[in-house]
Amino acid sequence: MFRRMLSFLFVSVLLSACGPVWNDPYPAAERGQNILYSAFTDRPKHLDPVQSYSEDEATFLYQIYEPPLQYDYLKRPYTLIPGSAAEMPQVRRYDASGALLPDDASADRVARTVYEVKIRPGVMYQPHPAFAKRPDGSPRYLDLGGDDLRGVRGVSDFRETGTRELEAGDFVYQMKRLAHPRLHSPIFELIAEYLPGLKTLQQQLAEEAKRNLGWIDLNRFDLPGVEIADRYTYRITLKGAYPQFLYWLSMPFFAPVPPEADRFFGQPGFAERNLTLDWWPIGTGPYMLVENNPNARMVLARNPNFRGEPYPCEGSPADREAGLLEDCGKPMPFVDKIVFSREREGIPYWNKFLQGYYDASGVSSDNFDQAVTMTSQGEVMLSDDMRAQGIQLLTSVSPSVFYLGFNMLDSVVGGGDGAEGKARARKLRQAISVALDIDEFVSIFMNGRGVTAMHPIPPGIFGAREGEAGINPVVYEWRDGHPLRRGIETAKRLLAEAGYPNGRDAKTGEPLIINLDTTPGGLGDKARSDWLAKQFRELGIQFVVRATDYNRFQDKIRNGSAQLFFFGWNADYPDPENMLFLLHGAQAKVKESGQNAANYINPEYDRLFEQMKSMPDGPARQEVIDRMVAILQQDAPWVFGFHPKAYSLQHGWVMNRKAGSMVRNTLKYQRIDLAKREAARAAWNRPVVWPMALVALLLAAIIAPAAVHFRRRERATAIGGGR
Numbered sequence: 001m002f003r004r005m006l007s008f009l010f011v012s013v014l015l016s017a018c019g020p021v022w023n024d025p026y027p028a029a030e031r032g033q034n035i036l037y038s039a040f041t042d043r044p045k046h047l048d049p050v051q052s053y054s055e056d057e058a059t060f061l062y063q064i065y066e067p068p069l070q071y072d073y074l075k076r077p078y079t080l081i082p083g084s085a086a087e088m089p090q091v092r093r094y095d096a097s098g099a100l101l102p103d104d105a106s107a108d109r110v111a112r113t114v115y116e117v118k119i120r121p122g123v124m125y126q127p128h129p130a131f132a133k134r135p136d137g138s139p140r141y142l143d144l145g146g147d148d149l150r151g152v153r154g155v156s157d158f159r160e161t162g163t164r165e166l167e168a169g170d171f172v173y174q175m176k177r178l179a180h181p182r183l184h185s186p187i188f189e190l191i192a193e194y195l196p197g198l199k200t201l202q203q204q205l206a207e208e209a210k211r212n213l214g215w216i217d218l219n220r221f222d223l224p225g226v227e228i229a230d231r232y233t234y235r236i237t238l239k240g241a242y243p244q245f246l247y248w249l250s251m252p253f254f255a256p257v258p259p260e261a262d263r264f265f266g267q268p269g270f271a272e273r274n275l276t277l278d279w280w281p282i283g284t285g286p287y288m289l290v291e292n293n294p295n296a297r298m299v300l301a302r303n304p305n306f307r308g309e310p311y312p313c314e315g316s317p318a319d320r321e322a323g324l325l326e327d328c329g330k331p332m333p334f335v336d337k338i339v340f341s342r343e344r345e346g347i348p349y350w351n352k353f354l355q356g357y358y359d360a361s362g363v364s365s366d367n368f369d370q371a372v373t374m375t376s377q378g379e380v381m382l383s384d385d386m387r388a389q390g391i392q393l394l395t396s397v398s399p400s401v402f403y404l405g406f407n408m409l410d411s412v413v414g415g416g417d418g419a420e421g422k423a424r425a426r427k428l429r430q431a432i433s434v435a436l437d438i439d440e441f442v443s444i445f446m447n448g449r450g451v452t453a454m455h456p457i458p459p460g461i462f463g464a465r466e467g468e469a470g471i472n473p474v475v476y477e478w479r480d481g482h483p484l485r486r487g488i489e490t491a492k493r494l495l496a497e498a499g500y501p502n503g504r505d506a507k508t509g510e511p512l513i514i515n516l517d518t519t520p521g522g523l524g525d526k527a528r529s530d531w532l533a534k535q536f537r538e539l540g541i542q543f544v545v546r547a548t549d550y551n552r553f554q555d556k557i558r559n560g561s562a563q564l565f566f567f568g569w570n571a572d573y574p575d576p577e578n579m580l581f582l583l584h585g586a587q588a589k590v591k592e593s594g595q596n597a598a599n600y601i602n603p604e605y606d607r608l609f610e611q612m613k614s615m616p617d618g619p620a621r622q623e624v625i626d627r628m629v630a631i632l633q634q635d636a637p638w639v640f641g642f643h644p645k646a647y648s649l650q651h652g653w654v655m656n657r658k659a660g661s662m663v664r665n666t667l668k669y670q671r672i673d674l675a676k677r678e679a680a681r682a683a684w685n686r687p688v689v690w691p692m693a694l695v696a697l698l699l700a701a702i703i704a705p706a707a708v709h710f711r712r713r714e715r716a717t718a719i720g721g722g723r
Helices: 002-016 055-064 168-177 188-194 197-211 259-265 317-321 346-354 384-388 419-435 438-445 488-497 526-539 550-559 577-583 603-612 619-635 674-684 690-722
Strands: 035-040 069-071 080-082 090-094 112-118 226-230 233-239 287-293 297-302 337-342 360-362 372-374 380-382 392-397 400-406 450-452 476-479 482-485 513-518 542-547 564-570 638-650
Touching (some): 055 287, 055 297, 055 337, 168 226, 168 233, 168 259, 188 197, 346 360, 380 384, 419 526, 419 619, 419 638, 438 450, 438 638, 513 526, 513 550, 550 564, 577 619, 603 619
Parallel strands (some): 035 337, 513 542
Antiparallel strands (some): 069 080, 090 112, 112 233, 226 233, 287 297, 297 337, 372 380, 392 638, 400 564, 450 638
16 A cells, blocks of 8 residues: 555656646647737726727737828838828818918918828728628627627627628728717817817717717718718818828727727617727727736737738848848738736736746836846846847837926026026026936936937937937037036036026025925935935035825926926827927916926927928928927926836747837737747746655655554454454
8 A cells, every 4th residue: 555655646746747837827728829928017998999098008909900000110210101091191281272282381371281091992890790790681789688698798709790891981980989978089189179070070979968878870970071082082181280190090099990880889788798899899900809808818819801911021231130021021910819918016927928928028127137237338238047048138219208397487497587587597407407417317217228318309200310419518518429418517607607606596695495396106206316416415406305196296287386397208109299399388388288397488499399390301390300409408498308218028939029119010010939939938947846756755754654554553453353
């Protein structure tokens, strides 16, 4: 018996060491399949393209929906190309008399702009029950009752599906949804400024919503300014000139939504079962959502009806060197399924990446030192451990800017109404800009993951200069081919010229106090506050952190009672207008409730902005931008902070990933070397058997005396009974 017990223990250990790795977190049925594995941390709140406006949601939406335009995957600066459109839209501009204007006509002559969009014929929607038909051609799943929905929890619970061809009317239907009073699109006000018909439609729909508590058929209403020319063509007429509108046509806000889907999900009882467009998007893109459990797992599967698209063949020499052109002309998408697992904590996410169970990962502050090393020149390189695993590092500068803003309405940093006061305040802002060593801030608090900003425009967006032409001459000088930050003596000289020698008012002798308004957990955190205080102390300025809760802080920004504050902005589209408008007088926060939180107003800058925003990219526009940037650098309404760097890691079996946060429909381009991944997972996750064998031996040692004693007793009993 004892021998049998030992045999059982050792055989169990040996058998458990055979077969797949023990710690594989995925179902056995997925093993070896053409699946890309990723993770998400925050659950998406909206998957309806009319409401969604966050990066977490874009990860899913841009793979499902196909707006008219998209960004070229490889080209930089970012370049728009056709998506579901057959070609780039035709743009015609007219004056007040209806005469056609040339392309280079100034914006003040443009009364209206017409965008004509031709879509690709033959594009089909994903299979969906909204398109299912009965034999007589009527919709299969309309007017459903309570019994019909028993047991239905997702679109896959409807047995039959159908499809149909994409039409121009689907794009127009979605644009009407921007005005739906029950949907609250975040871009309604902005777009309605150029398309006033949206407000007219919104009023009509609001009245209809009072009478009709159910589904509203938007096809019964017109959207002034938008018309269907034919089955594959529609036109949008905007008020005035707004060339940036083309960028909006690359976003899901302007992707097609079929009326059948809106009608299908609008049935009674559907919303209670999460059967809505906000939960189950429907599109013509390369993937479709087949599993939606935002607390655990989201799954995209290949859309069998996708039109197909060749992998791009044009790229830079660096793209070719990185192998990004090896799949030139091959049909996309390459992977059959993308599985997203929710990870609420960073450590499990990181460990699963290192084990090969996630194909890519970001680099957080917790694992930064493990992932990368800094050279003596400040360059970032992969650590030896990462390189040994064949992991690759991708970096890019995000189209974002973080800055310290001066409230120009403040009497000290803004200078008040008089010319003398404004001149003194300008010198003060320049002195602070020089003294606050942003390069050091990025190195200490961002692990070097940022590029010091010289002005609001991030690298990679038109208007951003490189080299000596791109530096801020107030803060830097060009020396030996590199920008060199001006020293503290320059800052002290500027401070004295501002009337505050050694940090005291030259007239009153009172110390100069600068207040940072912030929220707990923001830039007011102790380490950062201490660093800022040290920088100000070197100037002789007293520094005070005024931390308040978020709502109070927002009130201070809205009413102009803040003095110095930390803000950031992520570009909605890669155009300098989307960054430079943050300092446009018409966007002043207090006066106009706009995005100009510094309340900066400069008539010359504002005039140039109005000229620049409608100009096409080219030398003339660059010249205007250079003049605007020079004004900002001299006026210093911000301490131009930094443009964050995005760091991403990927395993060596992942192909065709290129960094660039403006391009969001990236998953169709990516390819997986399945054999390489399986081999790596097996090598990195080999079971360590000896601890279990040791445990088995210990158990055997513990059990053996009892077993021997039990055996002797049995034998003794048997002998005694035999007598």
